[in-house]
Amino acid sequence: MARKKVKLAWIANDSARRATFKKRKKGLMKKVSELSTLCGVEACAIIYGPEDPQPDVWPSSPSDAHSVLTRFKSMPEMEQSKKMMNQEGLLRQGISKVKEQLKKQQRENHNFELTQLMYRTLNGEALPDVGTEVLHALEGVIEEKMKAIQERIDGLRGTTSVTPILINRTGVKMEMEAIQRQKWLEAMMNNPPHEQQHQPAGYYGGGNEFANGVPYGDHTPWPNHFYH
Amino acid sequence: MARKKVKLAWIANDSARRATFKKRKKGLMKKVSELSTLCGVEACAIIYGPEDPQPDVWPSSPSDAHSVLTRFKSMPEMEQSKKMMNQEGLLRQGISKVKEQLKKQQRENHNFELTQLMYRTLNGEALPDVGTEVLHALEGVIEEKMKAIQERIDGLRGTTSVTPILINRTGVKMEMEAIQRQKWLEAMMNNPPHEQQHQPAGYYGGGNEFANGVPYGDHTPWPNHFYH
DNA sequence: TTTTCTATCTATAAACC
DNA sequence: TGGTTTATAGATAGAAA
16 A cells, blocks of 8 residues: 555465555454453454464453453354354345435436536527426525525625636626626636636626637536426 | 644544544445455454444355445535536546446345345245246355355365364265255255254254245245346 | 535555664 | 665544545
8 A cells, every 4th residue: 555556356466465464464463452442342363374274363461362252252153154154144234325325426417417407408409308307406506506606605795805807797786686697607607617717718707608608518418307 | 644644542532533443444344355365365354333232244155245345425515606518528537337246246245146046945945937037046055155154164274273164064975966955954054044943943953944934034925136 | 314425534555664 | 694774655643524
């Protein structure tokens, strides 16, 4: 884990492996002792060397080690197996984790699609014939954006030093209700989706900022579930 | 070891201690698995939680499942204010990660089901009318188990010191070809999936060990895809 | 409480001796 | 082969959401 990221696989080189073993064993033992000290828990580590039939063990104090091991051994095997051997449990754990990930991903996808919908609509594209549900969600997204912008503006008002270009261009006195489409675009696209930065200097002058291209570079059809 | 160097002593603050415990336990387990992988040695860690009578243990049988799944981190959250253009890319990345996880999980599920199939069949339950594909896969699982057992026995033969209880019970002289069903069960169930330990003392005496119950406690129907 | 973020601290792979 | 050094990967404390 230094100089180079090591691949997690058996180290073929003999001496390198032995060196690593030595270093890491030491580090591991230290970690075990730290965990035990810091959190006041019983812990035990047993490491068999490649040749040595006698493992390195922590805690080094024989009595402590013995106590941990005795406790472990005396426990009905059934309980031991619950955590170390119960495949079913681990599987369930894994499955719910994946499910969780999936849900998160789906939420993100949905949000992304809504954001795209917003940008494209603001850019003059016709709002597709989406269901009310989608409209409500879209409303939520837009509200969130507005809120974020308002906060940013409020924050800037209290500042006496740097006045961001954005403010010079749009004027903060404008009421939120009166913000026009291109102002919206300017505000929201403060960090624009694509290479707007590479647009000519006159880019921000007003008018149809995306005359040269749409925010996402193409007109991907709206996802099917957006429609009735 | 971050933000501030922590003093090596019992952490008095309750929630802080729990948080540290969780983090460090995870880190420790990872280290153990890494050491084991990189250097090809046997290693074991046992950690008792403050309350939990069940320790966390490494290795866990489906070792990959645990470490791989915990290692899996959700993709960094999208920063709306920055680089909208990357959203799509980030999403794709996240999706493929989830997909990958899902595949892994499915492989594990399948393997688990096959293992259950094996145990239940060995226990005398009728082999369901599975397709050839499943049969072949089952064959593979069984072969793997046999190989593992053979290796264990071979290893033990070369040892003059400690003779594990398992050996006392079964006798290593027995040829693999002659191993009977209950021996199989003993060997494979060395750390049994469920409550067999609570069986009467005569449990290991031979005969129908699972007369009072099946290994998994119930007769869950075989998964649909096992059948023709 | 959990999750996420990130500044810092620690472990360690290579290089050197 | 075994210590010492150094640059970097990894672990994690504390804060914030």
